[in-house]
Amino acid sequence: MKFKTQKIAYYFFAVSMLLLSLQIVYGFIMGFAHMGFDNLHDYIPFHAARATHTNLLVMWLLSGFMGAAYYITPEESGRELIFPKLAYVQLGAFVAVGVTAVIGFHFNWWEGRKFLEIPRPLDYLVVIDVLLFIFLIGGTIWKGRRYSTTNMVLFFGLLSAALLYLPGMIPTVNQTMDSYWRWWVVHLWVEGVWELIMGAILSFLLIKLTGVDREIIEKWLYVIVGFTFLSGILGTGHHYYFIGTPKYWLMIGGLFSALEPVAFLGMAIYAITMAKKGGRQHPNRLALTWTIGCSVMSFVGAGFLGFAHTLPQVNVYTHGTLVTAMHGHLAFWGAYAMLIFAIIAYAMPNLTGRKLYDSGWSTFAFWTSNIGMTAMTVAFGIAGVAQVYLERKMGLDFLLVQKEIEVHFLGLVMAAVLFSAGIFAFIWIFIKYGLPKGKVENASTNS
């Protein structure tokens, strides 16, 4: 690594991997519950498992993004992080809030709003913690030697993500208004500002791994940011079809969200083209595999499978079914989980001085997790389409249909075992890398 303070990233990545493991445990609890084996119901009812599963997901992704920012910002701005000790405080507080929230879910202390279940008092602590994070990253860039496009897009992505947390805290007793604001957080995160974070991290990785000129890579980053905003902001309308908002959202939401896959397709073409163009053979091929894999799988999960249910004519049937879970899994996996795996795969050899990217386990981790997640998506898809036909087309009762489709969850759990094997191989290698050394190397040897 080039700056001592970059090693802070390691601890965020470690927290990220820990929370991911826990998320998977809750995934299995729900997988079995769907199969009819809801044996833990008295201790962990489905709603608590679900809230824990999705909130752990958001937490480990945020921890990964923060780790990425602590790694990238010193390098891009050419200086050490300001107040590095505060970064550890920020991590500690983040974990404390997260753990409290997750324990709370098991005692029915939650808000019951999908993805924003964290109770209000904890929301304020999240805000303070994120403000501290933004201050540390922003202050480092401000005092740094250069303002690179990559770093600025990353910073504004993170800052807007922090600001967009606030609409979810607007008090209202009206269910429609509550849903309306909730989507400002959930949709404008994953289909708006998180895409900026994604574009910036991909850009950083492509600059390091392909050897293509920074100017070329960053020019295309602007184009992708443009496409994202053009389609993603009004694309929010695809969540306003049937929640009590005016009818014009059917047209606006349908039209703009149908354009959203273009941004993801752009990202995939961007990464593949840069990798082909790059003359330099960076020894860490594995990091490049995760980088390209992320751009491709995000197109499949978010772009292609998002489009599959985004038109109101389709969504009227699929809304809130397992078709949504099918898309949710592959989109989150491709776009954001794989992104964090890519930056970890790139950063770990530099942080620890060990080069484990050539091991068979690394390749196993990539392929097994991806094949496993693709199979999980297919299982959710089959269960989802069966649910749509039985429940929405034929009008059978919800619970009766859930019973009918139990068998498909055997397929899901089997696929999930494969997926988990890949993930644990990745985590095993992460552990084998050991702690970061904190030794600053010559800039030319490790980039």
Ligand code: HEM
């Ligand atoms: C990386 C980007 C994306 C992620 C992580 C993601 C994830 C999700 C998740 C988790 C949900 C369920 C949300 C909830 O009910 O609270 C959802 C819903 C939805 N997504 Fe995405 N998505 C992404 C991109 C897209 C794109 C590009 C499209 C359209 C082309 C799309 C179309 C939809 C639609 C229509 C719904 C509503 C489903 C329903 O009515 O139940 N998504 N998405």
Ligand code: HEM
């Ligand atoms: C062993 C692995 C996993 C299993 C068995 C699993 C299983 C499940 C199940 C059964 C649900 C509830 C579906 C329902 O509402 O009925 C769920 C929800 C969800 N899971 Fe997983 N999951 C796993 C891993 C993951 C991973 C790695 C991610 C993200 C990359 C993820 C993202 C989600 C999301 C976003 C939802 C909410 C979907 C929606 O809004 O409809 N899961 N999961």
Ligand SMILES: [Fe+2]
């Ligand atoms: Fe959306």
